[in-house]
Amino acid sequence: MNVNHRSLVLLCSLGLSAAAMAATPAELIARYTAEARAADPAFTGFSATRGEALHRTPHGGGKADTPACTSCHGEDARAAGRTRAGKSIEPMAASVSPTRYTDAAKVEKWFKRNCTEVLGRECSAREKGDWLAYMAKQ
Numbered sequence: 001m002n003v004n005h006r007s008l009v010l011l012c013s014l015g016l017s018a019a020a021m022a023a024t025p026a027e028l029i030a031r032y033t034a035e036a037r038a039a040d041p042a043f044t045g046f047s048a049t050r051g052e053a054l055h056r057t058p059h060g061g062g063k064a065d066t067p068a069c070t071s072c073h074g075e076d077a078r079a080a081g082r083t084r085a086g087k088s089i090e091p092m093a094a095s096v097s098p099t100r101y102t103d104a105a106k107v108e109k110w111f112k113r114n115c116t117e118v119l120g121r122e123c124s125a126r127e128k129g130d131w132l133a134y135m136a137k138q
């Protein structure tokens, strides 16, 4: 194998691992579908309506100043949100922020952090899928 061939192989494997980490909202939905089914054999699919309720409802199990997802992400998913510290957050709607929900590790990290903040616990696979189904429609 000459050097050029070796670097080509290296480039290809780097490209493949980058592709393996990247995701589309549809791939994330597929992943959460498998997890939701494993957790509950009676699971029949995600609901954007339930996702909207999860997003807007003040829950009360988490931090007092962030009772709902809308506490930071705002009432309108197509508009920018704001952190408690006043930092702007890009809109959550996939239609206005196309880079959203394309990095599975990022999505998982923020679900974990934000669900704990709002609900006082992690979101289930069904809740994550419902919420993504809602955001995909915004």
Ligand code: HEC
Pocket (backbone or CB within 6 Å): 054, 055, 066, 068, 069, 070, 071, 072, 073, 083, 084, 089, 090, 099, 100, 101, 102, 103, 106, 107, 110, 111, 114, 115, 117, 118, 119, 131
């Ligand atoms: C305390 C403020 C705050 C609250 C409350 C909050 N978020 Fe977030 N969220 C953020 C910040 C900050 C980011 C990361 C910055 C960014 O992506 O623009 C983020 C990012 C995310 C992402 C990553 C999206 C992507 O780009 O792929 C998801 C998913 C998410 N939030 C879901 C939720 C859900 C679900 C709730 C309600 C259970 C919620 N958030 C409540 C502040 C918040």
